[in-house]
Amino acid sequence: xxxxxxxxxxxxxxxxxxxxxxxxxxxxxxxxxxxxxxxxxxxxxxxxxxxxxxxxxxxxxxxxxxxxxxxxxxxxxxxxxxxxxxxxxxxxxxxxxxxxxxxxxxxxxxxxxxxxxxxxxxxxxxxxxxxxxxxxxxxxxxxxxxxxxxxxxxxxxxxxxxxxxxxxxxxxxxxxxxxxxxxxxxxxxxxxxxxxxxxxxxxxxxxxxxxxxxxxxxxxxxxxxxxxxxxxxxxxxxxxxxxxxxxxxxxxxxxxxxxxxxxxxxxxxxxxxxxxxxxxxxxxxxxxxxxxxxxxxxxxxxxxxxxxxxxxxxxxxxxxxxxxxxxxxxxxxxxxxxxxxxxxxxxxxxxxxxxxxxxxxxxxxxxxxxx
Numbered sequence: 001x002x003x004x005x006x007x008x009x010x011x012x013x014x015x016x017x018x019x020x021x022x023x024x025x026x027x028x029x030x031x032x033x034x035x036x037x038x039x040x041x042x043x044x045x046x047x048x049x050x051x052x053x054x055x056x057x058x059x060x061x062x063x064x065x066x067x068x069x070x071x072x073x074x075x076x077x078x079x080x081x082x083x084x085x086x087x088x089x090x091x092x093x094x095x096x097x098x099x100x101x102x103x104x105x106x107x108x109x110x111x112x113x114x115x116x117x118x119x120x121x122x123x124x125x126x127x128x129x130x131x132x133x134x135x136x137x138x139x140x141x142x143x144x145x146x147x148x149x150x151x152x153x154x155x156x157x158x159x160x161x162x163x164x165x166x167x168x169x170x171x172x173x174x175x176x177x178x179x180x181x182x183x184x185x186x187x188x189x190x191x192x193x194x195x196x197x198x199x200x201x202x203x204x205x206x207x208x209x210x211x212x213x214x215x216x217x218x219x220x221x222x223x224x225x226x227x228x229x230x231x232x233x234x235x236x237x238x239x240x241x242x243x244x245x246x247x248x249x250x251x252x253x254x255x256x257x258x259x260x261x262x263x264x265x266x267x268x269x270x271x272x273x274x275x276x277x278x279x280x281x282x283x284x285x286x287x288x289x290x291x292x293x294x295x296x297x298x299x300x301x302x303x304x305x306x307x308x309x310x311x312x313x314x315x316x317x318x319x320x321x322x323x324x325x326x327x328x329x330x331x332x333x334x335x336x337x338x339x340x341x342x343x344x345x346x347x348x349x350x351x352x353x354x355x356x357x358x359x360x361x362x363x364x365x366x367x368x369x370x371x
């Protein structure tokens with residue numbers, strides 16, 4: 001299964017990462033397309049907003065660091081980007097399924113998985129053209145990868161959450177579950193196409209336990225029997241488990257059809273669920289309470305006043321501000337995780353504990369510290 005990589009311990013066998021995803025792995029693509037992000041995003045690590053939906057680094061950032069690679073440049077960011085070690089096609093609010101169907105409500109990114117795949121194809125075409133042409137791209141040539149990079153890369157998929165959550169209010173959990181098989185099928189189909197472009201190593205992250213997210217706890221159905229002992233919505237989390245099982249089974253079948261490929265299901269769900277349920281066991285304090293928000297209380301989340309925003313409520317100007325200690329929180333803004341939580345999840349990924357089937361990442365690459 002690992003025929004395509006030599007076990008060279010002096011460097012990482014993966015020379016690049018190409019990522020497809022949503023806000024959980026967007027390193028600035030959405031805000032490059034629609035500039036508007038302000039503080040306190042980025043306050044922990046970057047000391048300024050960088051287009052990441054967190055106070056600091058994301059899981060994809062830590063994964064790149066662990067493999068000795070630089071942070072991924074957003075494909076949509078024209079200034080300051082360097083694609084020698086991959087590109088990030090993820091954008092905030094992206095979905096797997098096309099957003100122009102009756103299934104979707106407003107607030108969804110136009111950069112669906114199909115669009116991200118087309119961007120990947122176009123990128124490869126341009127790289128091939130550059131290396132096959134005598135013409136010069138000028139200084140841009142130093143920012144492009146080698147032509148054979150696509151067979152030496154790790155392809156990561158962290159997408160699907162918005163297909164699940166964007167429709168909860170409109171059609172309920174029963175309605176959402178009906179089209180989740182389409183989501184899984186689209187992910188598998190995209191992997192097959194990337195395989196056709198030369199990709200051979202794929203990490204596919206499963207869906208998080210959204211029933212524990214402060215944003216959805218605030219808007220949960222008024223049914224106490226649908227809340228577990230940890231304060232999470234049972235029906236939401238059960239639906240997530242069903243989706244993840246479906247995803248895992250489909251990836252297994254897809255992997256069997258792709259010769260000389262490694263298609264790995266990454267169970268980040270299990271790690272994050274434990275963080276929400278037992279934050280203190282991981283050195284954190286707050287599980288289902290947002291660091292950046294408004295309203296205080298159990299969840300510190302106000303659907304009418306998102307993190308960093310300011311508006312007039314009841315005649316007073318109020319701002320959804322960040323806590324002073326995001327390192328103690330699992331949830332950054334009610335929907336996304338903090339750098340502290342992302343680091344814990346990334347460490348679990350890098351040590352290979354949550355891969356199915358097992359994947360010898362530590363043999364293929366020297367794992368670097370992500371401190």
